[in-house]
Amino acid sequence: MRRCGGSCSARTSDAIVYRPVVPLSPVLRATATYPFVRLNEAAAARRARGLEVIDLGMGDPREPTDAAILQALRDGLRDRMGYPAAVGLPELRKAVARWVERRFGVLLDPGAQIVPTLGSKEAIFSFAQVVLDVTGGRDTVVVTEPGYPVPGRGAAFAGARVVELPLHEEHGFLPALDDVPDGLWERAALVWVNSPNNPTGTVAPLASLERLASLAREHDFVLASDEAYSELWFDEPPPSALQLDDLTNVVAFNTLSKRSSMTGFRSGFVAGDAGLVAALKQFRPNLGTAPQEFVQRASVVAWGDEEHVVHLRETYRGKRDLLLDVLGRKGLRNAGGPATMYLWIAVPDGETSEGHAARLLDAGVLVTPGRFLGPSGEGYVRYALVPTEQECVRAATILEEVL
Template sequence: MGGFPIEVATRIKTLPPYLFAAIDKMKQEAIARGVDIINLGIGDPDLPTPIPIIESLANAAKDPKHHQYPSYEGMLSFRKAVAAWYKRRFNVTLEPANEVLTLIGSKEGIGHIHLAFVDPGDVVLVPSPGYPVYPVGTSFAGGASHIMPLTKANGFLPDLGSIPKELAKKAKLMWLNSPNNPTSVIMTKEYFKRVVEFAQENHVIVCHDAAYSEVYYDGRRPASFMEVEGAKDVGVEFHSLSKTYNMTGWRIGFAVGNKEVLAGLGKVKSNLDSGCFEAVQEAGITALSLDDSMTDGLRKTYQDRRDTLIPGLKNLGLAVDPPPAAFYVWVTVPKGYTSTSFTAHLLEKAGIVTTPGNGFGAPGEGYIRMTLCTSKERLAEAVERIKKAGL
């Protein structure tokens, strides 16, 4: 029997290669050549998950009641833990039953929410450079991304005033991300207030990705979008346990805020995926109940790394500002290079994996992103290797 041509859908054909999968392939090829790689490419915490969280999972996994299908919206006890954490951290009051939704990692919710609210041809306001799932989720729903460029001249914040009024009125969703990936910029409460006004005026749902809110430096704690009056009327906030508690592989996160928006996302979830394994939710309850001493230690580790890498890069003549939050360093490429060619130079000549800024969107051209997810010693070595390789 002969085969027949297998043709993927147009949405797949027009999809760029997933940025981090492409970087991983590049890294594996270098390793196969025998290169000792220093991986500053993907933001995956290298520190272990805290022991109390692991013990909680181990105990919960032994309980047969957790071995069946979990509820789509998540255990009420986990959602109560989320609400208690929001009250303690941000002084925000949430109703666990309908203003908190459990996710299989925040990426799942970020991708799925477009299917709940975006029809073919609808507009979504997307920051760029930014997390690739914002425009990809838009594309999968048949929507069109309107790029909000994040430029140094505007403090790497979306310029709300530059969005054409007609287009703003047509927009269904608006994505924000603070602390920002890849630029590490923090949005203030004053900025969030302007966002609420913009959303109310244009009837656009705000989706705020706050995955990095607990990775901050110099005691400067980022605000939650939900802290601002009116935020719950216009949008939702996505959060993850991945970055705060070193749980990237555990796949647990949550969305909070407007109950109608969460109900729409929940309807998509119930039709396309299942709930989060209850033993992982039990571990999540433990994580959210830990005091700040644990997260303070993580922040100190990342700050020590930041304060090792930044002076080293500056001594090489690279233009870079110390990030106020997140574990990313947004580096201006030297003259004579593009984002891609400088990334290739660092890999080929120094064995260092970084991420080209244009992989996060065209406005990221002229930058590369490095992560702080490796030891101080390896970061110092990376600086030495760049010095030897030359710019």
């Protein structure tokens, strides 16, 4: 008889599902299947039937990484690679500081205000653990929805009360700060903003970041600005929270994943308030998530070059214009803003976001139902402009027929 070290139960198309017999974390048990897993399963089922799927679902860029960055990665390999230090290589912190100065006109102290991260996801997920003080009355983490689920999930695993502020079109997809529940700021340990925003593509003006930062100082919470898409813009370069006059209680998270098509490298940074960066330097050695040294060396080259970013942006612009053209001609409304690799498209009257996405998948185009990204995402679908230009042309042809 086969032993599976747990109870083997349901069987999906290609795998047995194992369920442990131990109780597990209630937060984990309450966590629904990560929405993209459901999406990928639907696409896989279609592919298994030999049918075409053009994947505009998950935001994993498929554009090649620049050759000079790849070369720096290879050159960074040594006969023996020791543990990387959590504070990162001084060269990398300096390269990030130079980029921040070039891009945002802000001088940061690379020794005190920057810490590299293994991509930004792990840092976003774990940040609540650094600032939450449940017994001290700071038990709440505020996130926006629809949105990237990781800040909320990380907060829940840290034991926080998670409050979601909705992003509505009539409010420019910005949180309505005047409508927050009474007492929210007093219980908040951490408030997340994400601009340019996934999924809406909206750019928060510096004034709105300024307002949140003064609330953070007034009420003693931390403002965390997730700026993963700051370099994918199509009108003017979006501002950063790092440009605020006072960085007290403010940190920004950025990454090479989208800027330089380097998702697989896992390389990002947190920068801002020196006291918070010091807290991260104390916390992060516990995690073991310092980027590998060869990745850090490749990252020095990536942050130092802007030419490949300009090229990448133009590639996204081409794909964006192509799909917006067909969607517009078919009467679908682009509700989204001028940045990110996403299109946020209103679904036709009478259809749900899931129903509309299912109709497109039946024709071979995979998009994300807005509902998967939060209740206020109902009424929209998200197109991730990640397939190659050629695949996007094919997607446009399918959309032309099916819409």
